[in-house]
Amino acid sequence: MDILIAKLPVADWINDFVKWLSGFTGFFNGVTNFIGAIANMFQWVFDLIPIWLFFVLILGLTFYVKRNDKKWGLLIFELLGLLFIWNMGYWRDMTQTLTLVLTSCLIVYVIGIPLGIWMAKTQWVNMVMQPVLDFMQTMPAFVYLIPAVAFFGIGTVPGVIASVIFAMPPTVRMTNLGIRQVPVDLIEAADSYGSTSWQKLFKVQLPLAQSTMMAGINQSLMLALSMVVIASMIGTLGLGTQVYFAVGRNDAGAGFTAGLSIVILAIILDRITQSLKK
Amino acid sequence: MTIEVEVKNVTKIFGKQLAKAKKLVRENKSKEDILAQTGATVGVDRASFTIKQGEIFVIMGLSGSGKSTLIRMINQLIPATDGQILIDGQDLTKLNKQEMIALRRKKMSMVFQNFALFPNYTIIQNVAFGLEIKGKDKAQREARAHEALELVGLKGYDDQYPNQLSGGMQQRVGLARALASDTDILLMDEAFSALDPLNRKEMQDELLRIQSELHKTIIFISHDLNEALKLGDHIMIMRDGQVIQTGTPEEILTQPADDYVERFIEDVDRSRVLTAANVMIKPAMVNIEKSGPRTALREMRENNTSSIYVIDNQQRFIGMADARDVIELVRKQQKDLGQVLQKDVPTTNPDTPIKELMSEISTTPIPFAVLDEREHLLGIIVRGAVLGALAGDGVTE
Ligand SMILES: Nc1ncnc2c1ncn2[C@@H]1O[C@H](COP(=O)(O)OP(=O)(O)OP(=O)(O)O)[C@@H](O)[C@H]1O
Ligand SMILES: [Mg+2]
Numbered sequence: 001m002d003i004l005i006a007k008l009p010v011a012d013w014i015n016d017f018v019k020w021l022s023g024f025t026g027f028f029n030g031v032t033n034f035i036g037a038i039a040n041m042f043q044w045v046f047d048l049i050p051i052w053l054f055f056v057l058i059l060g061l062t063f064y065v066k067r068n069d070k071k072w073g074l075l076i077f078e079l080l081g082l083l084f085i086w087n088m089g090y091w092r093d094m095t096q097t098l099t100l101v102l103t104s105c106l107i108v109y110v111i112g113i114p115l116g117i118w119m120a121k122t123q124w125v126n127m128v129m130q131p132v133l134d135f136m137q138t139m140p141a142f143v144y145l146i147p148a149v150a151f152f153g154i155g156t157v158p159g160v161i162a163s164v165i166f167a168m169p170p171t172v173r174m175t176n177l178g179i180r181q182v183p184v185d186l187i188e189a190a191d192s193y194g195s196t197s198w199q200k201l202f203k204v205q206l207p208l209a210q211s212t213m214m215a216g217i218n219q220s221l222m223l224a225l226s227m228v229v230i231a232s233m234i235g236t237l238g239l240g241t242q243v244y245f246a247v248g249r250n251d252a253g254a255g256f257t258a259g260l261s262i263v264i265l266a267i268i269l270d271r272i273t274q275s276l277k278k
Numbered sequence: 279m280t281i282e283v284e285v286k287n288v289t290k291i292f293g294k295q296l297a298k299a300k301k302l303v304r305e306n307k308s309k310e311d312i313l314a315q316t317g318a319t320v321g322v323d324r325a326s327f328t329i330k331q332g333e334i335f336v337i338m339g340l341s342g343s344g345k346s347t348l349i350r351m352i353n354q355l356i357p358a359t360d361g362q363i364l365i366d367g368q369d370l371t372k373l374n375k376q377e378m379i380a381l382r383r384k385k386m387s388m389v390f391q392n393f394a395l396f397p398n399y400t401i402i403q404n405v406a407f408g409l410e411i412k413g414k415d416k417a418q419r420e421a422r423a424h425e426a427l428e429l430v431g432l433k434g435y436d437d438q439y440p441n442q443l444s445g446g447m448q449q450r451v452g453l454a455r456a457l458a459s460d461t462d463i464l465l466m467d468e469a470f471s472a473l474d475p476l477n478r479k480e481m482q483d484e485l486l487r488i489q490s491e492l493h494k495t496i497i498f499i500s501h502d503l504n505e506a507l508k509l510g511d512h513i514m515i516m517r518d519g520q521v522i523q524t525g526t527p528e529e530i531l532t533q534p535a536d537d538y539v540e541r542f543i544e545d546v547d548r549s550r551v552l553t554a555a556n557v558m559i560k561p562a563m564v565n566i567e568k569s570g571p572r573t574a575l576r577e578m579r580e581n582n583t584s585s586i587y588v589i590d591n592q593q594r595f596i597g598m599a600d601a602r603d604v605i606e607l608v609r610k611q612q613k614d615l616g617q618v619l620q621k622d623v624p625t626t627n628p629d630t631p632i633k634e635l636m637s638e639i640s641t642t643p644i645p646f647a648v649l650d651e652r653e654h655l656l657g658i659i660v661r662g663a664v665l666g667a668l669a670g671d672g673v674t675e
Contacts, residue, residue: 183394185390185391185392185394186394186396188350188355188388188390188394189388189390189394189395189396189407190411191355191382192353192355192382192386192387192388192465193382193383193387193388193407193408193411193455193459194379194380194381194382194383194408194411194412195379195411196379199411203396203407203410203411204396207398208396208397208398
């Protein structure tokens with residue numbers, strides 16, 4: 001009966017586990033340095049290029065990805081939106097947020113796509129990963145901040161780590177799904193002509209999974225962006241920090257302009273990656 | 279002729295409890311019993327047959343009888359549960375993955391029911407796929423792909439994508455892809471079933487033409503007895519995973535092994551499907567208002583017939599004249615064909631099924647005249663042509 005009354009010490013176990021993990025300082029320092037280096041590289045580039053060049057690059061990229069459907073409304077939106085962010089004085093915050101998002105997404109894709117492929121090809125990996133992905137996605141994002149701080153301190157790196165965990169599932173899932181959705185007879189055709197697994201993957205499965213995978217890649221990007229405010233609580237700088245400060249100062253106006261800047265950035269990133277799908 | 283493929287006692291069981299299911303198969307338990315007892319499905323049950331080099335071997339059977347499973351065991355897309363499959367004396371079931379890949383590249387290619395063309399590849403890239411997999415360089419493989427496309431009668435579509443082509447054309451591409459990889463064996467799983475009747479007939483003719491040039495060994499699955507009779511050097515009939523009968527088309531038609539095969543044959547009883555229009559031929563014809571006995575006689579001589587069909591200025595059918603009577607007229611220097619016209623010719627309309635005409639055709643010596651609603655003469659039905667059509671060499675065109 002005791003077990004029904006006494007609280008199971010799950011929290012203690014987790015704490016012990018976290019404490020045990022923090023023993024591996026060497027490993028965590030290595031990861032911190034590595035991710036920090038990637039983030040610094042992005043930030044260095046953003047600080048280096050003049051603002052007008054940034055405008056040109058974004059508009060040029062949009063022009064390139066939209067060259068087929070010829071809807072140029074987005075170009076005008078981007079021009080006005082970026083001017084607004086600049087005018088509000090949030091330019092550097094915006095590039096910091098972009099750094100967080102791009103660093104997280106880079107890691108998400110490098111890990112998530114191979115993982116999705118592995119799940120599609122190996123049944124037991126699929127069975128193991130499904131519940132793990134469910135867990136990663138439904139656990140409130142705040143919770144990831146705690147171990148992230150414990151292992152990686154404060155600043156950009158723990159923000160990236162938390163974002164990576166939170167944003168990973170769609171990329172993995174959609175890669176898995178996209179590959180599984182390739183019609184059986186195309187797989188049979190590839191096999192019957194003597195393809196190796198790699199030939200089948202690169203010549204048939206990935207090209208045909210591409211548009212589904214792009215949907216996952218887009219979702220991951222949006223999830224990473226949605227972490228910016230949360231990550232600002234552990235010292236990740238960016239537009240989120242401005243929102244967070246505004247809340248602290250009860251400054252509705254500043255909160256709104258910073259929030260709106262996040263929305264503008266979200267729409268730009270979303271539309272560009274969605275066009276890549278086609 | 280050398281033997282190309284030899285299948286010995288091959289069994290495929292889908293599901294778990296394989297050992298138990300295998301034992302039940304050996305005890306000759308039925309497919310349903312085995313499913314009920316073990317939950318395993320018997321796909322193919324101890325099939326044995328040999329396929330000779332250069333022949334078209336047609337596998338027939340109702341849906342679920344194991345045709346697709348069997349053909350996929352021949353290239354090991356589906357591994358066999360039991361038995362041996364010998365190609366060039368090599369047992370496929372014993373090959374490891376690398377050896378199997380090598381054999382697929384060298385020995386066989388497959389054509390699929392729903393074409394299975396890669397939507398992300400152009401036509402030429404699709405056709406060159408087998409060669410690309412083998413690592414041939416681009417110029418080499420595209421040159422070969424061009425030859426294959428030409429062979430199937432598709433030129434100038436190189437840079438289109440599969441969805442821009444009609445079904446018939448897509449299957450030509452599927453066939454070209456198989457031919458381009460220069461393998462000895464072609465596996466065709468209901469390759470023409472998704473095509474409309476006209477395209478289907480055209481593809482069958484095309485396949486026969488190509489086969490007469492290339493002499494591949496072709497394993498062809500079909501649902502359609504007419505197709506099987508037309509294409510097959512040998513036909514194998516399956517039921518519930520078992521081979522019921524293997525033989526030449528004549529053997530299958532004349533000595534069906536059991537009721538199942540008999541039902542197969544009668545199911546495609548052509549007399550029910552074919553109509554008067556399918557079997558009619560063009561008669562020797564003469565217009566009574568324009569020509570006399572001499573023209574009629576010449577017409578008969580040219581057409582090698584002993585009677586002539588007579589029409590009037592409105593193209594209406596009015597009767598038939600016999601050669602002997604016409605010769606008599608000519609000798610008597612008479613000019614009017616009307617004197618010897620026989621009016622009691624049996625007539626029918628083009629949509630009448632042959633089945634309804636069969637008994638009359640076999641009793642009346644005079645061919646039927648096929649007339650449309652305005653009594654225009656479209657053609658005549660002679661006994662020989664009807665029997666020929668029923669035996670499969672269509673008079674349709
Ligand atoms: N992957 C599979 N798993 C379980 N059972 C299968 C599988 N593939 C085929 N079967 C079973 O094996 C039997 C033979 O199927 P198969 O597809 O070979 O028949 P078929 O003769 O090609 O039929 P159809 O004319 O409909 O194409 C069927 O009872 C089918 O349900
Ligand atoms: Mg089938």
